[in-house]
Amino acid sequence: MASTATTAHATTATDMEVRAHEDHHASLRLWLRLLSCSTRIEDTIRQRLREQFGLTLPRFDLMAQLEREPQGLAMGELSRRMMVTGGNVTAIVAQLENEQLVQRQAHADDRRSYTVRLTPAGRRAFAAMARDHEAWVVELLSPLSERQQDQLYRLLGALKGGLAPQPRHSQDTPAS
Numbered sequence: 001m002a003s004t005a006t007t008a009h010a011t012t013a014t015d016m017e018v019r020a021h022e023d024h025h026a027s028l029r030l031w032l033r034l035l036s037c038s039t040r041i042e043d044t045i046r047q048r049l050r051e052q053f054g055l056t057l058p059r060f061d062l063m064a065q066l067e068r069e070p071q072g073l074a075m076g077e078l079s080r081r082m083m084v085t086g087g088n089v090t091a092i093v094a095q096l097e098n099e100q101l102v103q104r105q106a107h108a109d110d111r112r113s114y115t116v117r118l119t120p121a122g123r124r125a126f127a128a129m130a131r132d133h134e135a136w137v138v139e140l141l142s143p144l145s146e147r148q149q150d151q152l153y154r155l156l157g158a159l160k161g162g163l164a165p166q167p168r169h170s171q172d173t174p175a176s
Helices: 001-016 026-053 057-067 075-082 086-098 120-140 145-160
Strands: 102-106 114-118
Touching: 001 086, 026 057, 026 120, 057 075, 057 102, 057 114, 057 120, 075 086, 075 114, 086 102, 114 120
Parallel strands: none
Antiparallel strands: 102 114
């Protein structure tokens, strides 16, 4: 009985759409549906990464950034790309470095600045994770036909194109 209650709570927690009512504007209902789908997919991927690889999604994301840049990335660039603080990146890099999946190297010009690269072991581990990750995404989107996925991709592209990027507010800058 407890597992049913836990499952029901987890489903409600990730189903933002339950907040919407028929009298709400269609745009609000659509936004909540998009948020719900995104959260469910992300939660499933987080759980599978943890269960199958003992890895968190932020650690996977950092490795994915490094996999795309064989020469490595500066810590600040990793922070910018992942949209997290430098402290978060430092902690993730330290964990991955302890597991010998990444290496940190000081810049020759500035000993306070580091470049991070995947190690050969990190590349091999990430390749296996990336194959599974792709299979999970394919599985999670399988309720839609290929045609429906193409259509949704185009529609979301139009939406994305119509959304102007908003300036990021620094955590150090008080909101007006």
